[in-house]
Amino acid sequence: IGASNWAQPGDALTWQIIAPEDGLYALTFKGRQTSRGVTSYRRLSVNGEVPFAEAEVVGFGYSGTMQNYTLANEQGEPYFVYLHQGTNDIKLECVLGGIGGVLSEVEEALRNLNALYLSTIQITGNVPSQFIDYEIAKKVPTFVSTMQQESDRLFALVDKMVEITGEKGENTAMLEKMAIQAAGLAEEPEEIVKELSQLKNNISALGTWIVNISTMPLELDSLMLSKDTASLPSPTESWLQGTIADFQRFWATFFHSSSEPPSA
Numbered sequence: 114i115g116a117s118n119w120a121q122p123g124d125a126l127t128w129q130i131i132a133p134e135d136g137l138y139a140l141t142f143k144g145r146q147t148s149r150g151v152t153s154y155r156r157l158s159v160n161g162e163v164p165f166a167e168a169e170v171v172g173f174g175y176s177g178t179m180q181n182y183t184l185a186n187e188q189g190e191p192y193f194v195y196l197h198q199g200t201n202d203i204k205l206e207c208v209l210g211g212i213g214g215v216l217s218e219v220e221e222a223l224r225n226l227n228a229l230y231l232s233t234i235q236i237t238g239n240v241p242s243q244f245i246d247y248e249i250a251k252k253v254p255t256f257v258s259t260m261q262q263e264s265d266r267l268f269a270l271v272d273k274m275v276e277i278t279g280e281k282g283e284n285t286a287m288l289e290k291m292a293i294q295a296a297g298l299a300e301e302p303e304e305i306v307k308e309l310s311q312l313k314n315n316i317s318a319l320g321t322w323i324v325n326i327s328t329m330p331l332e333l334d335s336l337m338l339s340k341d342t343a344s345l346p347s348p349t350e351s352w353l354q355g356t357i358a359d360f361q362r363f364w365a366t367f368f369h370s371s372s373e374p375p376s377a
Contacts, residue, residue, distance in 0.1 A: 115144070116332040120153075125206040128336055132201055137193035139341065140203070141183040143348045144333035146173045150284040152277060153329035154210025157184065160202050164194045170210040173331050174279075179348040181337075191342050203336065207329055211277045215270055216327055219288070222263045222270075223319050226295070229259050230316060233305060241306045249302040260299035267292035287322045291315045 119126060132138065146153045152175075157168040173182055185191045209216060236252050249256050271285045271292065278284065294315055298305055305312065339345060 114333055115330070116147075117328075117330045120207065120328045120330040122207050122209055122327065122329075125204055126333075127202055127204040129200050130196075130203055130336065130338065132196040132198055132338060134198050136196065136340075138196050138338040139183060139185075139191040139193055141181050141337040141339065141342065141345055142173075142205075142333050143179055143181055143335045143337065144173070144331060145176045145179050146331050147175070147177060148328075148330055149175050150278050150280055150282040151175065151326065151329065152210070152212070153331045154208050154212070155205040155331065156208045158202075158204045158206070159194050159196070161204075165192065167192060168194075170208060171205075172210065179334060181342075181345055181348045183342050183345075185342075196338070207331075209327065209329075212326065215273055215277070216323060218266060218270055219319065219323055222266050222291075223316065223323065225259055226263055226291070226312075226316050226319070229253070229256060230312060232256075233309070237306065237309065239309075241309055243306050245306075246303065247306065249305055256302050256305075257299050260295045260302075264292045264295035264299060267295065284322075284326060287315075287318055291319055 115126065140157075152172045155171050155173065156163065157171050158164075163169055167186070168184070171184060183191050184194075232253050233249065233256065236249065237247050241247065267288045271281070271288050274285045274288065275281050294308065294312065298308065298312070334348075337345060
């Protein structure tokens with residue numbers, strides 16, 4: 114359940130589960146998060162309440178295959194939640210988590226760069242001539258300082274994204290590309306004549322990046338309660354199990370089940 118249909122902040126799923134007795138249980142979700150370079154965040158609540166501070170932001174890291182995500186600390190030690198005997202509500206709500214601060218900063222950078230772009234084309238027009246000295250630094254006094262400021266901000270956010278996700282890749286490339294261009298234009302403002310179209314494209318792509326990065330897909334197959342995590346079943350098939358399943362599917366192709374009623 115879930116996947117891309119459960120990816121926007123505020124989206125939530127609730128399970129009603131039956132605990133065999135009052136007590137503390139480890140919670141393990143079998144699933145996969147297929148957006149590389151992104152951690153999908155969820156807020157956990159039990160019977161309408163967040164059980165402890167760490168449950169406010171629970172991260173589900175990238176995995177191309179099914180895996181067991183146990184609610185645990187950085188050392189891998191499980192957190193236990195209290196459940197009463199009988200029916201309990203377990204809720205996961207999509208939240209921005211650690212990425213929220215990055216998004217706010219990128220949105221601010223986008224606003225500043227877009228405003229600077231609009232101020233620039235008031236001087237140059239949409240198609241500037243390479244034979245005119247527009248004196249951009251003089252006629253747009255904030256051009257150099259804003260480009261440098263936003264370049265520094267975006268480079269810092271690249272580092273922050275790497276700190277959060279653990280890797281530099283697809284989801285940091287756009288930030289880095291915009292930061293490099295802004296740094297170059299801060300040094301050589303008149304280069305805007307050649308780069309105006311690319312600046313427009315990069316600003317547009319930065320807006321798209323914001324939309325994409327705030328989408329946090331997560332696909333879940335099952336929820337398990339346990340007193341410990343040592344005996345949890347494997348989330349994926351063994352080689353032998355996979356081979357048996359493949360053989361069963363192959364063997365089934367030799368048989369045809371008809372739904373038509375028998376003739377009189």
